[in-house]
Amino acid sequence: MNVGFIGTGSMGTLLIEAFIASGALSPAEVAISNRTYAKAQALADRYPGMRAEFMNADVACGSDIVFLCVKPHEFIRVVEDIKPVVRPEQTIISITSPVLVSHLEGELNCKIAKIIPSITNKVWSGASLCIYGDKMEEADKKKLESLFAHISEPIRIAESYTRIVSDLSSCGPAFMAFLLQQFVDAAVKETGIPRKEAMEVASNMLLGTGLLLTEGRMTPEEVQARVAVPGGITAKALQLLRRETEGVFTALIRTTHDKYREDLLKVSSAFYGEEVNGQ
Template sequence: MKNIGFIGTGSMGSLIIEAFIKAKYIPQKNVHMLNRTMEKPLKLQEKYKKTTIHQNVNELLRDCEWIFLCVKPHEMVAVLESMKENITTNHIIITITSPLQVEESERILQPSSIPVVRFIPSIVNLSLDGPSLVTFGSQCTKKHRKELWEMFSSISRPQLITPPITRVASDIASCGPAFLSFLLMKMIKGATDETEIDEETALKIMERMIIGYGETLRQQHFDLETLKKRVTVPGGVTGVGLKVLEDEVGMMFHHLFRETEKKYREDRRKIVEQIKDREEP
């Protein structure tokens, strides 16, 4: 088994580490971590005692073949630059941030021809299921793609995506759980404000409904549209509720995607500027 390095052990970095260990795809002894501060990797090491913590990027590159970069978007360019001196063609770089394109990562790592893949996870991958988004760089061979796909499939259901849909696909796969949680909490608030149900009971029913809902889709009893039709009896209560949703939701999600695209463009602009500044003599 290859040694897998993780630069950044924050929210998503630690989630990915835990998911791979839970899936038994990466043994603890093959997990190597590097973080700006020691608190987070030490906390993970308390739970997974056979993991290794490194002090600098050169140590990590020496001991690992595949490297996950789990840092914030504005830190990604500098981290890639710091790897250039000791990186080799035996390494594969796996970025998890949407604003940085794979071809840009490849360009930063030149003159070495380093395979780069972008893997955008979702919090639901901790259940060893749910979507992840994958974009392979030009240096990834068929062998690389097969091995990486197998690894990603151990904790998720990977979906190949192209750059133009990166942000919207991430909104659905990665931001979607937060958006849905917000809407469900609003539904519970409405229920408790307008009826005699208490919050604890409403929350318990809602969580069980969502688990069953996901399992129903998993077992392919219905798709989204046929499920809605099956529940909606003509002249029934569900139809009345759906009419309220149709009237009230309106362009809400159009506005949501416009705002996330706007933020994405701003993040892209900053990364492009960082790359340009480093390329200028």
């Protein structure tokens, strides 16, 4: 299987490295391009056999599957680059939430998918969110999910839920890391515990909590109930958290959705020449 990656920024590089490290792909199966060729070549130099191409069209020509790992405003340029060379049997994949399947289906005569990865895929964990176009057959879907199963749990979703599941899966690690940072900073400030020691304890706590919620099949409510003895220290602290954080995550979701709609309008304007509404 030959797989191309157009864009070797943070997420493009993460996917390439995760696929190779997990054994899902060999370097010889990978071709890459980037707006700055030297950046693509530097990555290819780390993996003998990987090909760095000057032109996006060259990546598309030689690949069965092509990942578009570029920013929303760059999509139309990349699509124009590869449009003359894509073939009906190829699969082109967007990893960018504001780029709709319909945007790409309207421009490219091939199979289209959108798969939203997560930084947790770097350690072969977390979810990958899978959305498929009309030309994708079940065999095509299973082929992609088999690839992503090496580094994640592939989950099929409706495109209308792209933003909220991206909040939970892709943005969520940053949100949880922010809260953990606040927790550790407060511990250091109030008690003088060495930061390294506090971070080690807290990070392992977060890992263990995640395992309770997944492998342990516990709900968040059950975890709280098992830890918080009525009238105890944890119960008292949970009362504070409920009071102080009321409405915070509602505001957070509204913020991400507002930004998504803003980006979607810009992408749609680039593809269609005018601002349109969409999901």
